[in-house]
Amino acid sequence: MTTFKLLALDMDGTLLNDRKEISRQNAKWIATCREQGIIVVLSTGRGIQLIRPYYEQLQLDSPIVAVNGGEVWKGLDQQYVRHAMPFEQIDRLRRLALDLDVWYWAYHTEGKVNRNTWDELAAGQMEWIKFGFRTEDSAAMAALHERIPQIGDFELTNSHPTNIEINPAGITKASGLREVCKLLDVRMQEVVAVGDSANDLAMIVEAGLGVAMGNAQEEVKLRADVVTDSNEEDGVAKVIQRYILRI
Structure with missing residues (x-):
């Protein structure tokens, strides 16, 4: 045993x-x-x-x-x-969220930000670790799963069926x-x-x-x-x- x-x-x-x-x-x-x-x-x-x-x-x-x-x-x-994520990927994921009009959040080394607290000027200076989406719209969720792989090679999971959490592949x-x-x-x-x-x-x-x-x-x-x-x-x-x- x-x-x-x-x-x-x-x-x-x-x-x-x-x-x-x-x-x-x-x-x-x-x-x-x-x-x-x-x-x-x-x-x-x-x-x-x-x-x-x-x-x-x-x-x-x-x-x-x-x-x-x-x-x-x-x-x-x-x-x-x-295991950090390049800002270029974070920025593209954020633009995808805006395009599909879904909620998003992300973690950088200093804390957590979301759609309401995103700082355009500071974002490019941060070291990013994780990005997330949330939506109850099934069509938007399907579109996210289709388009996220076009941005990069990621590990996709969730902490609830209505969200997607993104880390670098293998993490x-x-x-x-x-x-x-x-x-x-x-x-x-x-x-x-x-x-x-x-x-x-x-x-x-x-x-x-x-x-x-x-x-x-x-x-x-x-x-x-x-x-x-x-x-x-x-x-x-x-x-x-x-x-x-x-x-």
């Missing part, structure tokens, strides 16, 4: 409930997990600035996989790996976790990865134990090894109890 050494947690829809909070039970069992020597890693589509308060709340001291693997951090203030939460495993001398077979969306699939499939949340997208549930309870039912706490501490 595999002894797991590392727990990789998606944040939104997984660690966090629908109010964007860490439940008391999740926090309690993460602390217990760490007391037993298990490394807890946040592996998320968020940028480091939006990870910080939760990392501090849990009193973590472990590496972080941010922006879907676009960055790996040794800790909150020590970047380890970054995923799994590639980020592989970097963390090299850093910590842990094998991917010794990792439990938990998530709910398409951007979690790569790490769920590659981990020793891939866990889908009860609220996960159907494809994620189908490809995971096991399904836990939802993010409103302390699903992360139950993963720790059932599969890591086995109590």
Whole structure:
């Protein structure tokens, strides 16, 4: 029976409930997990600035996989790996969003911007990591999937069926976790990865134990090894109890 050494947690829809909070039970069992020597890693589509308060709340001291693997951090203030996107690609993706009249957002090294906060003058000076679209219009979504590959070679995932998240080709939460495993001398077979969306699939499939949340997208549930309870039912706490501490 595999002894797991590392727990990789998606944040939104997984660690966090629908109010964007860490439940008391999740926090309690993460602390217990760490007391037993298990490394807890946040592996998320968020940028480091939006990870910080939760990392501090849990009193973590472990590496972080941010922006879907676009960055790996040794800790909150020590970047380890970054996979940037050329501004020319970011600019073309933004123009595509405007052409199709869909919502967009993007992460650069200083934070997150969106359609309402985009600064034309500053954009060309930033170092960019991820771009995203959101639309509930099925025709616009189909057009995005058709036209995005004309702009560049990308990794396309989502954190919700109404969005598309874009990183450089090959950059995923799994590639980020592989970097963390090299850093910590842990094998991917010794990792439990938990998530709910398409951007979690790569790490769920590659981990020793891939866990889908009860609220996960159907494809994620189908490809995971096991399904836990939802993010409103302390699903992360139950993963720790059932599969890591086995109590």
